Amino acid sequence: MTSVEEPARPNGRIRDAARTQAEILDVATQEFARVGFAGARVDEIAARTRTTKRMIYYYFGGKEQLFTAVLERAYGVIREAEQSLDVEHLDPVAAIRRLAELTFDHHEQHPDFIRLVSIENIHGAEHIAGSEKLGKIGSPALDVIGRILEQGQRSGLFTADVDAVDLHAMISSFCFFRVANRHTFGALFGRDLVDPAQREHYRNMLGDMVIAYLTADRAAD
């Protein structure tokens, strides 16, 4: 370490509000996801940043508001990913399968987000309810699902009587459970749902399930 790290400031004290806030949010995300809201320690979060606890209160106001800010940013990431969805040029079956797989991938790649959502549910979604940013944003994925669904239903390809929200719930439930309940499921049944070797297996299982549901022969009904 021959001084390539820090530009050797007089006191090492650099002022960068945006960077400080981002760093606090990064660390807070990890900590909240790791041990829950009540389990997280403001002192511990501060200690893991290059700044101090004072800054957390300066920028966010308190522990509760910090958690809300963490949630807002986490939901922002998934919304961004959904906005870059490009599946509507595919036929309905392929489009839905692709969309399900994207959800599958995103959940797997963001276990911290999954944990934050679990935690927020323990707290009755009170932070979401109290956030202006999170209150009024419908998922972009929902619109995409809605259009594909309508297309498939109009052509008679999709026989199931579901709307976009319910189908989104179905897809999410599988992806969410796999990541969120990984530990208890593994401990009780001896199977790691997030085992990389089984990744393709579960990804196909999800797609097969959703497509089978949508296109099932309902003549007997």
Added chain:
Amino acid sequence: MTSVEEPARPNGRIRDAARTQAEILDVATQEFARVGFAGARVDEIAARTRTTKRMIYYYFGGKEQLFTAVLERAYGVIREAEQSLDVEHLDPVAAIRRLAELTFDHHEQHPDFIRLVSIENIHGAEHIAGSEKLGKIGSPALDVIGRILEQGQRSGLFTADVDAVDLHAMISSFCFFRVANRHTFGALFGRDLVDPAQREHYRNMLGDMVIAYLTADRAAD
């Protein structure tokens, strides 16, 4: 209510180890489910029982062990329910549907259990791992699913290549998500997944999904 309640003991102090323990577990279950492990307060749990904090440490050893005991009992309840499963006299399709519906019902009726499982996953299932009782019990439902599945696959009725554990995961994921993520889902998409008016809708959706998956025409594969 003219004195049917308490038999008017001298000091109101009755000794009943089993009842005291059960009462502590009841209250602890509610508290842990309500605010999580770190959020729960030993003093608060004690205050809600007819006994004192001292007894929690006397019988359980500490907060951590109390949580483990709460989990053990909660899992015991679901195992008991699963043991009274009686679906093997039905044809495979009806049996699986019935089994899925029982899971659906049980999850809906035990939201506290769902929350405890969510919390335990936040903590990496360390309490399950450290519990002798919880380590070695396979779900009775798993055996039932396994037998039905084999029966359906042998007869050619079920085309899907899944085993009991995976099918259990599929069924559980839908039931679990609906209850566990009720709050965030409701806040974000404006739909209450546990709305009683929609109960039958989601119950049918689950059954349709599972059966469609198992019996899908896979000629094109």
Added chain:
DNA sequence: CCACTAATGTACGAACTAGTACGTTAGCTA
């Protein structure tokens, strides 16, 4: 009915934890 133990209650302490009062400085602007 006596003695002994399981069961219970009270009071307290050490450590932690969210939040704040107060002081300092970097860096931009006039």
Added chain:
DNA sequence: TAGCTAACGTACTAGTTCGTACATTAGTGG
């Protein structure tokens, strides 16, 4: 370059929280 303010650091406190030392009593076996 003087001065002003946003950005930052230190030190502290009031209240909480898990856990325990010590005292007490109900009920049972002999």
